Each structure stands twice: as C-alpha cells, then as structure tokens.
Amino acid sequence: MAIAWSETAASMEALSLSPPMSPPVILTQDELKKIAAYKAVEFVESGMVLGLGTGSTAKHAVDRIGELLRQGKLSNIVGIPTSKKTQEQAVSLGIPLSDLDNYPTIDLAIDGADEVDPHLNLVKGRGGSLLREKMVEGACKKFVCIVDESKLVKHLGGSGLALPVEIVPFCWKFTANKLQKLFQGSDCVAKLRNDGEGKPFVTDNGNYIVDLYLKKEMGDLQVASDAILRIAGVVEHGMFLDMATTVIVAGELGITIKDK
Numbered sequence: 001m002a003i004a005w006s007e008t009a010a011s012m013e014a015l016s017l018s019p020p021m022s023p024p025v026i027l028t029q030d031e032l033k034k035i036a037a038y039k040a041v042e043f044v045e046s047g048m049v050l051g052l053g054t055g056s057t058a059k060h061a062v063d064r065i066g067e068l069l070r071q072g073k074l075s076n077i078v079g080i081p082t083s084k085k086t087q088e089q090a091v092s093l094g095i096p097l098s099d100l101d102n103y104p105t106i107d108l109a110i111d112g113a114d115e116v117d118p119h120l121n122l123v124k125g126r127g128g129s130l131l132r133e134k135m136v137e138g139a140c141k142k143f144v145c146i147v148d149e150s151k152l153v154k155h156l157g158g159s160g161l162a163l164p165v166e167i168v169p170f171c172w173k174f175t176a177n178k179l180q181k182l183f184q185g186s187d188c189v190a191k192l193r194n195d196g197e198g199k200p201f202v203t204d205n206g207n208y209i210v211d212l213y214l215k216k217e218m219g220d221l222q223v224a225s226d227a228i229l230r231i232a233g234v235v236e237h238g239m240f241l242d243m244a245t246t247v248i249v250a251g252e253l254g255i256t257i258k259d260k
C-alpha cells in the first residue's frame with residue numbers, strides 16, 4: 001500500500017518537519033528513517049509487549065514510544081530490548097523492560113534492516129545485534145520492519161554489502177574459512193571495533209561477527225541459511241527469512257507499507 005505524498009507531508013508536519021510547499025523537499029536519510037519509525041509506532045497499542053529494535057532507525061521508534069508514554073498516550077507497555085544499547089536507551093526513556101524468559105510471546109516488534117528484498121526477506125546485523133534481534137523477532141506475533149528506501153534490494157547479499165554471521169571466538173579463523181569455502185569467491189572479514197585499535201568487535205553475547213562478502217547471489221536463501229548454520233562455530237547469521245510481517249519504507253515520494 002503506497003501512501004501519497006500528502007499523507008507523508010502530514011507525517012512530516014507531525015514530526016515538525018516543514019511540509020513541501022510545491023515539489024517534495026529532499027529529505028535526509030535520517031528524516032526518512034524517522035518517518036518510517038513514527039509510522040510503525042502507530043501500530044503500538046497500550047498493554048502491548050514490544051520487541052524494541054536496534055540501530056539508527058529503530059532508535060527513532062523507541063524514542064517515539066518513550067515520548068507517547070510520557071504524554072500518557074500509551075500505557076502498560078513492556079519492552080523486550082534486542083541489545084544492551086537499546087536497553088540503555090529504553091531505561092533512559094522510562095520504558096518498563098523485561099525479557100523473553102518472562103514474555104516468551106511478544107505482540108509486536110519494530111526494527112530496522114540493512115537490506116529488504118521483494119519477498120520481505122531481510123539482512124540484519126551490520127551493527128552486531130543479529131542474535132538477540134532474531135530471538136526477539138522470532139517470538140513476535142507481528143514484526144514491523146522500518147527502512148528508508150536505500151535498503152531495498154532485488155536479491156539479499158546482492159548489494160555487495162556484507163552478510164553478518166555471528167561466530168564463537170574459539171578458532172574463529174577456522175570457522176571463517178569454512179564460511180568462505182561455502183560461497184565460492186566470497187570474502188570473510190572479521191568485524192572490528194570502531195575504536196581504530198584493530199581488535200575484533202565483540203557482540204552483547206561475547207561472540208565475534210564475520211562479514212561475508214558474496215561475489216554472486218546466494219540462490220535458494222533457505223538452502224544457504226541451513227548450510228551456514230551447519231558449520232560448527234557459527235551461532236547465527238543475518239538473514240531474516242520469512243520473519244517480517246510488514247515492511248514500512250520511507251522514500252522521497254512518500255511511505256510504502258508492504259504486508260506479507
């Protein structure tokens with residue numbers, strides 16, 4: 001379902017962004033992320049158990065939920081964070097938190113993605129949060145993915161960007177080599193911390209992330225997924241297949257809502 005620019009303009013107004021006087025204004029990527037996030041939060045109802053996503057797009061959704069709680073427009077929300085970073089953000093906003101042990105079924109999760117294909121399959125995890133995200137979003141009745149239009153791809157892994165894979169630190173190079181051999185010609189590079197010291201990035205779960213750069217399309221995604229997970233040492237990968245129930249895309253021409 002595409003929402004005309006006029007409705008997007010209304011969304012922009014709600015975000016105190018000046019609506020276009022004539023042709024659409026050029027929005028920054030972050031403004032588009034915010035529009036998609038705010039649209040997704042319209043699905044949130046009082047009393048819900050919410051999966052709180054991670055990343056710059058999901059951050060806007062969590063901020064919005066906190067704002068609506070403060071305004072009294074939402075109540076009795078329980079948040080299940082998908083990362084320590086989101087947990088800290090939610091605590092600062094006063095969003096009550098719990099976990100999957102206490103809430104094994106979640107009403108709604110809102111989270112971003114790195115890639116979205118036409119079948120609503122996703123690549124996630126370029127920020128290192130894929131494992132907890134996949135656990136939380138796999139426990140949801142509804143998973144609304146929020147992206148700006150730059151995330152849309154024809155084929156997962158086809159953007160030349162990485163497919164993140166979470167692996168155990170023990171003999172990680174051995175595991176990385178196994179992954180590389182799985183996909184002919186691919187490169188497998190350890191994700192490093194962004195402090196410039198060249199040390200491996202460590203996930204919230206104490207594992208490493210290797211970025212798998214594919215030289216060609218993966219073909220059958222489920223076959224590729226199963227093959228990756230069969231490698232001992234692999235914990236999880238960033239393909240979220242058949243998990244998103246709705247994808248909200250914010251673009252220069254407006255908002256598009258794609259349902260499964």
Ligand SMILES: O=C[C@H](O)[C@H](O)[C@H](O)COP(=O)(O)O
Nearest residue numbers: 055056057112125127128129
């Ligand atoms: O590990 C990170 C998560 O999967 C993010 O949801 C994903 O990378 C998208 O992040 P952003 O909204 O910042 O583009």
